[in-house]
Amino acid sequence: MSIKLRLTLSNIAMITVPIILFSITSFLLLIVFLGDIREMTNFLPESHNYHKTKQEDTILFLALKEKSVVNPDELMSQEYLQSLNGDLATIDTGLMIRKNDKLYYSTPELKKLNTKELPVFGTETSFRSLEKVGEQTFAIKQHDFFLKDGSKVSLFLMRDASPWNKFVRTFFPILLGLCLLILIATNGLLAYFVSKSIIKPINQLKTAAHFIKNGNLDYSITAIRNDEIGQLTQSFEEMRIQLKESYKIQKQYEDNRKELIAHISHDLKTPITSIKGYIEGIRDGVADTPEKRARYVQTIYTKAMDMDHLIDELFLFSKLDLGKVPFEFEKVDIKDYLTDYFEELSFDLRKQNVDVNFQFSTLGNYVVFADREKFKRVLANIINNSLKYMEKDKKELKITLHSTDKNVEILIADNGPGIPDDSTPFIFNQFYRAEQSRNKLTGGSGLGLSIAKMIIEEHNGEIKLESTLMIGTCITIILPHNTFSEEATS
Template identity: 45%
Template structure:
């Protein structure tokens, strides 16, 4: 539910509930001021209107008290009683203990009439009071006067009260107070609810913003819900999380940059130091024969070549890492391509007494989009990495292909020393070596497999390694098949 709807409902509740309660109060007041009047409008007493101003009051004061003969006029009293009974009012006239007149309504209620007070003072109208008879309440008004022969006479008007009227008359102050309390509670509860649903999330977001401003991102925004504030809280938490991730990533980049500089410095310094040493040997006359000078110069040339290759690989890796190296893709039939590459490779491997086994089992008609030169560099880097660590008397490299769904898989396995399983996941990282020694025989640049990984990623493929110590390492190269040009055999 949106905040707008919540506010509308809250304001509507604040308006409707008080109006409803005011209507109830007005109804109760109407019952008090109007409903009871209707029941007593022809009686001789009213709760809030002086009886002297009513028709029955005027009749008694100005007619009966001045004409006591009417107390003995049965026809007049009967008509008067009949008229008053329409408004739930009964008439009872008593002289001493003798009943002069009693309405039919009171004939069966002797106990009620016996409770009525005795004559007190001539010409007096007493304030109304209530009396209970069985389960009913009656409001009683008493008039004391003298008859024609000067006998004391008490005239009573007994009005039967409606239960609701009686309840309101009795508990009206409490009802009014409860109405006020309900109004206060309604506004308090609604205000508290809206405060918790709106103000508290805003305060939570404000506190979170302050923490972000202070550089603290190690917290979570505790704002939930499906309204605008909940959505804002989720967006803020997502922003905080991504900002924290970006900072962690930036720190990792900075660490990697420092590590890269350290590794580059180390790998560049090694050949430079060697070159400097041989040059100093020549200048200082250590190479005092033509043979030594030639040997020193050849060594310098070799180290210079290593330095040149290292710089080329650093430059290539940098371009790949920044995605600034463009590929010239073409759809090639992958097995013939690998056979041509293997023919060139065999000549190089024979010079190093390494056997090559080709098991091109599957993918005869598969075509793959590759950049020929870049893909050959990947294969060359993998082979060179295997050759550096060969330690068996019979050195062997095995190339195997197979299909895996809509992907072409090429594996290059060697029977070298292998690497620990935990190291297999890291050999494609730049400058990483499971063999930590950095000698010229096995050290290399440390970028060969990292470059291979970047190139394969550029081909929308995947490269990973599986290795077992003492048994060798297998490199897996997975490439998507160019379905549009592949043929079925």
């Protein structure tokens, strides 16, 4: 049940309960003042069926009032009055008639009453009033009229109200107090349960927020309801899980960053140390022949170029990571692009004894949106990374091009030593570099494949790697045919 519905029902209950209790109290008060529950029908609207809307004693009372006007002599006859005894007994009502302050007629059960204790002439009422006569309490209807001789006559229809009236008068304060107690208890319980259902989960959220603020991301909370706070609790728990995961990633990122800084510092220090050594050799006259000096200078130049390449890689990676590298996308036929690229690279590859095998279907659609310069950097990083570790006499690169309705797939496979299974999942991770690559022959910053992955992702593409030890490694690049709008290409 939602909090909105719960509050709505609570408010309805807080309104309904007082109305019910007020109705009960009013009902009891009416009984006290009217003396008979059936008198309440006088407050109801009458229908065309007179006898259905009036009580029998009321009908009789009205008939006697009518007769007192039309034929008072007959009303005062003992025969007529005695004929009413049956009707009076049926409705459990007695009749007394007082004439000039003296008892004129009384039904048997009322004969012992003292007429002086009855209401005086002139206090006529059509509703029952409670009057104490002797030791008893009666609900009395009174009608006063004059006879032709001027005599004052009071007619009383009386019902014994002592038991019910005594009960109501005795227990009315208790009932009233009980109603007030029920009202207070109802509102209190409703407020308690509604507030408990809201405050308890809020306190849980407060406690969880306190733990998270203090760095404890393992404190878990569970939503026990599906209301708004339950949904908030679930969202809070999902946020905690994401924060924990982000914290792990950030920690790994920081560790990798520190490792990268250490590795970069090492890789920069190594060529600088070599450069300093060779310069000192030239300065101290160790390179005492033109040939030796030329060799020293060439070594210094090579080390400086390595440093420049390392710094360039680090700078490019940083800009890609920050999203500060501009891309110029255009329609490119990858088949023609790769044909031209490997034709330009063929001379250098032949010098390194690398055999290139480029395969594709002439019927495929190889048009994609790409940045030519950035994509060339991807190919260079992948091929250079492959060539670093090839120790075979005959090195092979096999490039296969596939086209589907949505994508173009470029497979670049080598016959190198392969990558261990425990390193394969991390090969594209930021700052990752397998330890075995850190030697004088291969070197590298470990950023090449990370840069390639970031560039391909900017193309809305995907890059994957599969490797088998002693057989080789295959990298797959997947580029979509149409992803960028005309605005992106302009």
